[in-house]
Structures are given as C-alpha cells and as structure tokens.
Amino acid sequence: MAEKKKAGAFDIRIVIALLVGIYGVVLTILGITGSAAEVDKAAGININLWGGIGMLVFAALFVLWARLRPIAVADEDSAEQ
Template sequence: MAEKKKAGAFDIRIVIATLVGIYGVVLTVLGIVEKQAEIDKAAGININLWGGIGMLVFTAVFVAWARLRPIAVPIDEKPADE
C-alpha cells in the first residue's frame, strides 16, 4: 500500500485563501479609515468595509476547509526507473 502525504502549503485552497485574505485586510483597513463623503457616494454603505469583511470570512472558510479535509498525495514506493 502506498503511503500518503499531505499537500500542505502547495494546496491551491491555501494559495487562494492567502491572496483573498490580503485583499480582505486591505479593504477592511480602507473601510475603517474611509471618509464619510466617500461612503455617501455609495448610498451610505461602507462597501470597502463590508467587502473586506466578506473576503476575510471567505478566507477563514477556505483555511478551515483545507485543514479539516487535507488533500492526501500518494507516494509511490517504486523507483521511477523500473
């Protein structure tokens, strides 16, 4: 039986979560420091803040998914030249 190894940092879900998380932090910070005049342009909704929070929630879900259901990569025990 072949052994299995976790994909770890090479799991695409972690890469996607990292990128979305970075954007989420930036948008959340921008939403916190946003001027009221800019918020009024968007019908009174602080869209940067809500968008950033949504992205951070998305990031948390992806990281939890990757941790709870890791991808197992089979390791072939035979050498490649056989």
C-alpha cells in the same frame, strides 16, 4: 501500498485563501479609514469595510476547509516500487 502525505502549503485552497485574505485586510483598513464622502457615494454603505470583512470570512472558511479535509497525495518513492 503507497504511503500518503498531505499537500500542506501546496494546497491551492491555502494559496487562494492567502490572496483573498490579503485583499480582505486591505479593504477592511480602507473601510475603517475611509471618509464620509466615500460612504455617501455608495448609498450610505461602507462597501470597503463590508467587502473586506466578507473576504476575510471567505479566506477563513477556505483555510478551515483545507484543514478539515486535507488532500492526500501518494508518496513518490513508495509509488515507484
């Protein structure tokens, strides 16, 4: 019987969470440091801040999903025998 390993850092969900998380941090910082003129252009909603927070929540959910339901891959050495 082949042994199974977790995909770990090579899980695509972790990569997606990392990319979305980086964009989320950038947008959150832009939302915090943004001017009132930018908020006025968006009908009074600080869209950078809310978009950044939403992206950070999305990234956190992806990491949680990857940790709770890891992908198991067959060990190549055991699978060949």
